[in-house]
Amino acid sequence: xxxxxxxxxxxxxxxxxxxxxxxxxxxxxxxxxxxxxxxxxxxxxxxxxxxxxxxxxxxxxxxxxxxxxxxxxxxxxxxxxxxxxxxxxxxxxxxxxxxxxxxxxxxxxxxxxxxxxxxxxxxxxxxxxxxxxxxxxxxxxxxxxxxxxxxxxxxxxxxxxxxxxxxxxxxxxxxxxxxxxxxxxxxxxxxxxxxxxxxxxxxxxxxxxxxxxxxxxxxxxxxxxxxxxxxxxxxxxxxxxxxxxxxxxxxxxxxxxxxxxxxxxxxxxxxxxxxxxxxxxxxxxxxxxxxxxxxxxxxxxxxxx
Amino acid sequence: xxxxxxxxxxxxxxxxxxxxxxxxxxxxxxxxxxxxxxxxxxxxxxxxxxxxxxxxxxxxxxxxxxxxxxxxxxxxxxxxxxxxxxxxxxxxxxxxxxxxxxxxxxxxxxxxxxxxxxxxxxxxxxxxxxxxxxxxxxxxxxxxxxxxxxxxxxxxxxxxxxxxxxxxxxxxxxxxxxxxxxxxxxxxxxxxxxxxxxxxxxxxxxxxxxxxxxxxxxxxxxxxxxxxxxxxxxxxxxxxxxxxx
Numbered sequence: 014x015x016x017x018x019x020x021x022x023x024x025x026x027x028x029x030x031x032x033x034x035x036x037x038x039x040x041x042x043x044x045x046x047x048x049x050x051x052x053x054x055x056x057x058x059x060x061x062x063x064x065x066x067x068x069x070x071x072x073x074x075x076x077x078x079x080x081x082x083x084x085x086x087x088x089x090x091x092x093x094x095x096x097x098x099x100x101x102x103x104x105x106x107x108x109x110x111x112x113x114x115x116x117x118x119x120x121x122x123x124x125x126x127x128x129x130x131x132x133x134x135x136x137x138x139x140x141x142x143x144x145x146x147x148x149x150x151x152x153x154x155x156x157x158x159x160x161x162x163x164x165x166x167x168x169x170x171x172x173x174x175x176x177x178x179x180x181x182x183x184x185x186x187x188x189x190x191x192x193x194x195x196x197x198x199x200x201x202x203x204x205x206x207x208x209x210x211x212x213x214x215x216x217x218x219x220x221x222x223x224x225x226x227x228x229x230x231x232x233x234x235x236x237x238x239x240x241x242x243x244x245x246x247x248x249x250x251x252x253x254x255x256x257x258x259x260x261x262x263x264x265x266x267x268x269x270x271x272x273x274x275x276x277x278x279x280x281x282x283x284x285x286x287x288x289x290x291x292x293x294x295x296x297x298x299x300x301x302x303x304x305x306x307x308x309x310x311x312x313x314x315x316x317x318x
Numbered sequence: 319x320x321x322x323x324x325x326x327x328x329x330x331x332x333x334x335x336x337x338x339x340x341x342x343x344x345x346x347x348x349x350x351x352x353x354x355x356x357x358x359x360x361x362x363x364x365x366x367x368x369x370x371x372x373x374x375x376x377x378x379x380x381x382x383x384x385x386x387x388x389x390x391x392x393x394x395x396x397x398x399x400x401x402x403x404x405x406x407x408x409x410x411x412x413x414x415x416x417x418x419x420x421x422x423x424x425x426x427x428x429x430x431x432x433x434x435x436x437x438x439x440x441x442x443x444x445x446x447x448x449x450x451x452x453x454x455x456x457x458x459x460x461x462x463x464x465x466x467x468x469x470x471x472x473x474x475x476x477x478x479x480x481x482x483x484x485x486x487x488x489x490x491x492x493x494x495x496x497x498x499x500x501x502x503x504x505x506x507x508x509x510x511x512x513x514x515x516x517x518x519x520x521x522x523x524x525x526x527x528x529x530x531x532x533x534x535x536x537x538x539x540x541x542x543x544x545x546x547x548x549x550x551x552x553x554x555x556x557x558x559x560x561x562x563x
Contacts, residue, residue, distance in 0.1 A: 099403065
């Protein structure tokens with residue numbers, strides 16, 4: 014069953030097509046991710062589905078409701094974490110949870126939520142005095158205060174250290190185990206790969222791929238990624254000429270990324286090339302494909318530019 | 319009701335935690351009374367003593383300040399900070415949020431009015447010879463009209479800085495021109511004309527009329543009509559311009 018249904022969604026800002034004909038459906042109980050670079054249209058799309066913004070075209074149904082017309086009924090059943098964490102700075106953490114609980118017909122016990130995110134001892138701390146990571150945890154846990162069916166998380170772990178990021182991933186998985194559906198946006202490859210059941214890759218207002226992370230990468234499964242830095246100058250065409258190389262990206266300042274189905278013969282040729290041309294290879298790494306490579310293959314650009 | 323109670327508790331808490339605003343909310347009426355009341359403690363305005371005259375004017379000044387300086391600026395600032403946007407993601411109704419803010423302003427103004435009246439009565443033997451009941455009704459109608467204008471102002475202003483500057487630019491002239499401290503009859507004609515174009519003049523007049531003569535809407539129809547008219551227009555503008563972000 015689809016929890017979110019989006020058909021040919023469009024949102025224009027003057028000449029800019031922020032969302033340019035997007036269609037997808039989010040299934041009940043899954044963690045669905047929007048992966049794409051900044052400015053791809055992720056936030057605009059999520060805010061239309063939440064009911065913040067009015068679309069210029071297309072149809073949206075969230076939990077079977079029209080997010081603009083049935084806004085209050087919808088908000089009773091969803092939890093929202095915005096990209097920017099803005100809450101009353103002069104309220105204490107416990108007061109914030111109590112306040113948000115008062116907005117809903119039924120609210121979860123705030124203490125249990127604080128215990129889950131490990132901030133019980135911060136209950137009396139002012140929100141403004143929390144660290145960035147702690148603020149983000151509070152913003153996250155507020156999405157659960159009404160025990161919602163559907164969570165919207167716009168870049169939930171942006172700017173967090175790896176440890177805090179993994180903690181939030183755990184709580185998101187816990188929400189899924191309790192039967193909640195999660196729709197999140199991210200520009201972190203690992204977040205999409207490790208956390209999401211399905212990922213839509215979005216670029217310039219369009220969905221360019223949508224599947225499970227495994228299947229998205231399986232299309233590139235035979236490819237290896239070879240990265241290195243050289244001292245001196247080298248024309249990327251010389252690398253493209255190596256037999257077995259699928260793609261070369263010149264990252265600037267002597268850094269290159271190559272994709273190839275088989276790493277071994279390419280490495281051999283690369284080392285031979287380095288010896289004959291007299292340049293040194295530094296930081297040579299070989300890795301399997303990631304969702305980043307899927308993005309590169311589809312757009313010719315990196316997600317984080 | 320649960321949301322209104324929760325929001326009201328929050329607004330009161332936030333007000334009490336803002337030490338600067340709390341300080342000025344008490345300091346301002348006291349200084350106004352002490353300074354102008356003392357200067358004219360022997361003065362007469364028509365048939366009443368100046369300190370008796372000053373009570374309504376001082377309360378009017380406080381209402382203008384609460385609506386245009388505190389409420390609209392704080393609202394615009396919370397909107398700019400993204401706080402309102404997050405609230406817009408919950409079932410909280412706009413009018414629950416605004417209602418809690420108006421109720422908080424009302425409570426604060428009532429306390430300020432009490433301070434002002436008490437100080438004037440105790441220090442300078444001011445008298446309330448009219449009707450406290452009609453005075454309170456006029457005050458509540460005035461607070462509703464002015465706070466709604468404050469919400470409308472926040473909606474009309476693009477950002478918090480503009481709202482803050484506009485609020486002061488609107489409140490300050492009213493606080494001095496509208497028959498608050500100086501009787502309108504003693505002002506130059508030009509200033510008197512300006513005063514008649516400003517809504518605070520009508521609140522102060524209605525309030526003063528009630529406190530000194532005991533008259534309500536029947537006795538001062540123009541004042542009450544202007545206040546209710548301002549309330550109606552401000553309500554429409556406030557609803558049309560309110561934004562969560």
